[in-house]
Amino acid sequence: MKSIIPASMAKKKDRRRIGGKGQSLASMAQQGFNIPETLFITSDLYDEFVRLTGLRERILLELHRKDFREMRWEEIWDCATRIRNMFLRTPIPPKLEIMLKEAINIHFPDKPVVVRSSAPEEDTASSSFAGLHESYVNIRGIRAILEHVLKVWASLWSDAALLYRQEIGLNVEKSSMAVVLQEIIVGDRSGVTFSVNPNDARQGIIESVYGLNQGLVDGAVEPDRWIMDRENRKVIAHSPAKRKHWIIALENGVKLSHLPDTMSMQPPLNAAEAHKVFDLAMNAENFFNAPQDVEWTFKRNDLYVLQSRPITTLSPQTPKDNRGWYLSLHRSFENLKALRENIEQNLIPGMISAADQMSSIDLMALSDAALAEEIKHRWEINHKWVTVYWEEFIPFAHGVRLFGQVYNDTMHPEDPYEFVDLLTQTEMASLERNRMLEDLAERIRMDHNLAAQLESKDYSKLDASFLEQIQLFIETYGDLTCSVTGATQCDQDAQPLFNILLQMAAHQTVSNKHRKSRRTDDLKKKFLSRFEADQKSDAAELLDLARTSYQLRDDDNIYLGRIESQLLAAVQVARQRIDLQESSKIVGRPSTALIDVLADLDHRSKPTSPYERKSGQPFEVKPRQLIGQPAGPGIAKGSARVVQQHSDLSDFKYGDVLVCDAVDPNMTFVIPLASAVVERRGGMLIHGAIIAREYGLPCVTGIPDATAIIRTGDQTTVDGYLGIVTIGSSDI
Amino acid sequence: MKNTDEIQQHIKDLLSNQKLAILATSDEGQPYTSLVAFVASDDIKHIFFVTPTSTRKFANLKKDCRVSVLINSSTNQASDFHEAISVTIIGGAEEITTSKRKIYLKNYLAKHPYLEDFARSPTCALVRVTAKSFFLVKNFQRVMELHLTDEIDHTGLNG
Numbered sequence: 001m002k003s004i005i006p007a008s009m010a011k012k013k014d015r016r017r018i019g020g021k022g023q024s025l026a027s028m029a030q031q032g033f034n035i036p037e038t039l040f041i042t043s044d045l046y047d048e049f050v051r052l053t054g055l056r057e058r059i060l061l062e063l064h065r066k067d068f069r070e071m072r073w074e075e076i077w078d079c080a081t082r083i084r085n086m087f088l089r090t091p092i093p094p095k096l097e098i099m100l101k102e103a104i105n106i107h108f109p110d111k112p113v114v115v116r117s118s119a120p121e122e123d124t125a126s127s128s129f130a131g132l133h134e135s136y137v138n139i140r141g142i143r144a145i146l147e148h149v150l151k152v153w154a155s156l157w158s159d160a161a162l163l164y165r166q167e168i169g170l171n172v173e174k175s176s177m178a179v180v181l182q183e184i185i186v187g188d189r190s191g192v193t194f195s196v197n198p199n200d201a202r203q204g205i206i207e208s209v210y211g212l213n214q215g216l217v218d219g220a221v222e223p224d225r226w227i228m229d230r231e232n233r234k235v236i237a238h239s240p241a242k243r244k245h246w247i248i249a250l251e252n253g254v255k256l257s258h259l260p261d262t263m264s265m266q267p268p269l270n271a272a273e274a275h276k277v278f279d280l281a282m283n284a285e286n287f288f289n290a291p292q293d294v295e296w297t298f299k300r301n302d303l304y305v306l307q308s309r310p311i312t313t314l315s316p317q318t319p320k321d322n323r324g325w326y327l328s329l330h331r332s333f334e335n336l337k338a339l340r341e342n343i344e345q346n347l348i349p350g351m352i353s354a355a356d357q358m359s360s361i362d363l364m365a366l367s368d369a370a371l372a373e374e375i376k377h378r379w380e381i382n383h384k385w386v387t388v389y390w391e392e393f394i395p396f397a398h399g400v401r402l403f404g405q406v407y408n409d410t411m412h413p414e415d416p417y418e419f420v421d422l423l424t425q426t427e428m429a430s431l432e433r434n435r436m437l438e439d440l441a442e443r444i445r446m447d448h449n450l451a452a453q454l455e456s457k458d459y460s461k462l463d464a465s466f467l468e469q470i471q472l473f474i475e476t477y478g479d480l481t482c483s484v485t486g487a488t489q490c491d492q493d494a495q496p497l498f499n500i501l502l503q504m505a506a507h508q509t510v511s512n513k514h515r516k517s518r519r520t521d522d523l524k525k526k527f528l529s530r531f532e533a534d535q536k537s538d539a540a541e542l543l544d545l546a547r548t549s550y551q552l553r554d555d556d557n558i559y560l561g562r563i564e565s566q567l568l569a570a571v572q573v574a575r576q577r578i579d580l581q582e583s584s585k586i587v588g589r590p591s592t593a594l595i596d597v598l599a600d601l602d603h604r605s606k607p608t609s610p611y612e613r614k615s616g617q618p619f620e621v622k623p624r625q626l627i628g629q630p631a632g633p634g635i636a637k638g639s640a641r642v643v644q645q646h647s648d649l650s651d652f653k654y655g656d657v658l659v660c661d662a663v664d665p666n667m668t669f670v671i672p673l674a675s676a677v678v679e680r681r682g683g684m685l686i687h688g689a690i691i692a693r694e695y696g697l698p699c700v701t702g703i704p705d706a707t708a709i710i711r712t713g714d715q716t717t718v719d720g721y722l723g724i725v726t727i728g729s730s731d732i
Numbered sequence: 733m734k735n736t737d738e739i740q741q742h743i744k745d746l747l748s749n750q751k752l753a754i755l756a757t758s759d760e761g762q763p764y765t766s767l768v769a770f771v772a773s774d775d776i777k778h779i780f781f782v783t784p785t786s787t788r789k790f791a792n793l794k795k796d797c798r799v800s801v802l803i804n805s806s807t808n809q810a811s812d813f814h815e816a817i818s819v820t821i822i823g824g825a826e827e828i829t830t831s832k833r834k835i836y837l838k839n840y841l842a843k844h845p846y847l848e849d850f851a852r853s854p855t856c857a858l859v860r861v862t863a864k865s866f867f868l869v870k871n872f873q874r875v876m877e878l879h880l881t882d883e884i885d886h887t888g889l890n891g
Contacts, residue, residue, distance in 0.1 A: 635786070
């Protein structure tokens with residue numbers, strides 16, 4: 001059986017191999033609808049490709065690394081990124097390549113094409129995959145066409161597609177992908193017609209734009225809209241658009257550009273043409289015996305059908321699904337630029353001033369009642385900014401992801417996270433703080449007298465300028481140690497910080513200053529050199545946006561940490577007052593206002609290991625090798641230091657493996673001392689992974705229950721290449 | 733199993749058809765078995781597998797390079813008792829770090845292409861087992877031995 005078939009030859013039974021989209025194009029072509037030259041690369045060929053190259057099992061290994069339900073979206077994105085890179089870097093076996101080249105040369109000699117996905121599981125009546133898999137427009141030349149076939153195949157495994165398939169319960173092991181190659185018709189007007197208006201069964205809808213259809217489909221170009229009467233097929237209403245842009249074909253690919261004024265004055269269709277495209281949709285509906293959504297284009301006066309599919313939203317059984325949300329996980333360049341402006345102009349300054357305002361209040365001077373009010377107030381402020389963090393800052397992190405995909409598509413790097421190296425030259429607030437710590441450690445390293453005073457905890461004779469520097473540090477980066485000791489005296493307050501500094505002073509830690517600067521420049525040059533003149537500035541702008549996005553992922557945490565530490569400071573003062581009132585017996589009962597407000601605040605309880613031995617249980621389960629996400633290359637062995645709360649940090653020793661729920665920005669000062677990082681939260685681009693990468697430390701993220709399973713003092717081997725954490729020695 | 737050639741052919745077929753082997757190492761006399769994805773050389777003298785260096789099996793190999801490897805065709809059916817074939821190999825293991833590693837790894841990945849990322853990780857060792865003897869079991873209890881004559885040394889990996 002042939003694995004590449006032209007539209008004119010496809011049979012009904014081929015639906016399983018060419019997908020519903022392919023099947024409807026084939027039957028329309030055979031019925032005499034005006035369809036551009038179309039060729040199907042069947043799903044058999046995809047199956048053969050993944051079988052011959054071993055990709056099939058590689059993908060399944062990647063997807064079964066962890067229970068899918070235990071993966072956060074970030075991990076699924078990472079998973080999809082690695083799979084996509086596998087496709088981009090796997091050569092098509094010669095046997096298949098020859099077959100493909102031959103067919104493409106016969107059907108599209110020197111003609112640019114559209115490369116569309118058509119997964120056989122798409123277009124079933126109850127589920128719509130619209131938008132989840134990719135299509136590429138105006139691809140010229142055999143090499144580029146084959147590369148885009150690989151990209152369409154890879155889109156079967158995009159994060160959104162994976163999530164959606166999981167949700168509607170499709171088996172990933174059976175997923176396959178057909179590709180539709182279609183001669184591109186560079187139409188002057190294009191659009192989409194719904195033979196039935198989803199809101200009114202007596203009507204139909206036409207949407208039309210100048211130029212190619214892509215802008216309409218992805219929402220970048222606003223269309224003119226006509227409501228049609230299904231009965232007499234006449235225009236009921238026309239809503240003109242602002243008509244500012246259109247999508248035009250370049251030598252390769254397409255571009256959003258300004259619409260010439262002469263065109264913006266006229267709607268893209270006149271009444272006769274609207275009638276004609278509506279007739280087309282009605283004919284398609286009659287042919288398929290179901291309401292259709294038809295994509296079409298006019299080239300001069302010739303009308304072509306690009307695709308036709310059943311309207312899925314009409315079905316009353318359609319379950320409420322989250323496809324829209326999955327699609328929104330990817331933000332457009334324009335959307336990200338707007339987010340950036342808001343973050344830089346409003347949100348960051350807002351966070352800084354909120355923290356400053358709180359720190360200017362003298363908590364000691366407040367009455368118990370006022371302090372209780374202040375705690376409530378601070379909780380609200382903290383809550384507000386945590387919400388802003390999720391709604392504005394987290395989505396902006398997609399700037400990094402958007403860049404990552406463009407970079408990987410362009411460069412096909414061996415390491416799918418090479419793009420992160422292009423982003424690391426930016427100054428992050430936490431790195432600056434860590435440098436300040438390094439300076440303090442350097443002082444101790446040079447001054448034996450100072451070191452001895454700190455060792456013997458003889459703080460009374462400490463050098464004033466050193467203390468001043470410590471004070472400046474605390475003022476600049478929030479009271480890091482406040483939540484550690486709960487004391488307000490500087491000497492006690494700073495003790496854990498002194499411990500860390502002594503550790504740093506005793507071991508020359510690596511500074512990451514200028515570590516990667518040359519490499520970054522090289523990578524940047526290479527990346528930009530791949531773009532033609534006018535695309536180059538877009539690429540540079542995207543890189544700049546990604547850098548800001550990358551930097552903010554860290555800085556926002558720091559600013560949020562400062563706000564949170566102001567809340568904690570107020571809580572500490574309240575706790576001390578309660579303790580004092582209870583122990584002194586002079587003032588009488590402790591203040592109920594304070595006790596109540598503290599009871600209101602949620603306190604995290606210590607997690608327990610799911611493998612904890614229960615009494616009477618005759619066996620003990622000990623985890624030996626844990627699998628997470630490889631988030632920073634390298635391997636290291638060390639004693640585990642499990643950090644559940646800040647006070648656990650003060651005992652951190654040089655060479656320890658940092659094990660935590662999520663590296664929070666107020667923890668990262670111990671990173672220069674750590675030999676490796678293990679995190680419960682998963683992802684390659686999360687805070688801990690970024691910092692670990694900055695310092696060249698092995699890092700594994702996404703280990704469920706990491707802080708409960710691993711115990712402080714466990715000998716731990718962290719394999720950051722494979723994402724494996726091994727606990728204990730090899731003795732049996 | 734009439735002659736040496738036939739026995740060799742049985743072993744050869746089994747080694748090329750099967751993907752997984754059971755590897756036995758030992759830690760101061762305590763046997764320890766692991767499942768490994770393997771490839772055999774055409775002359776069946778060598779078995780290759782890949783393991784992360786942080787594993788117990790690798791630590792054991794460093795202390796004592798003597799191993800036993802079981803490869804069999806059972807499918808967890810009752811018919812296994814009359815149909816399945818198994819071969820037990822004893823021999824010595826060594827980590828390959830020389831220039832030959834590249835060639836061996838390529839052969840290994842030709843059989844197990846899905847292990848590309850795993851096998852190419854800098855934290856994985858490529859281990860070669862040089863077979864000394866084969867014990868072929870067929871027809872439930874029929875055992876034939878095949879001995880290779882090359883000597884191997886019994887000290888741990890890397891001496």
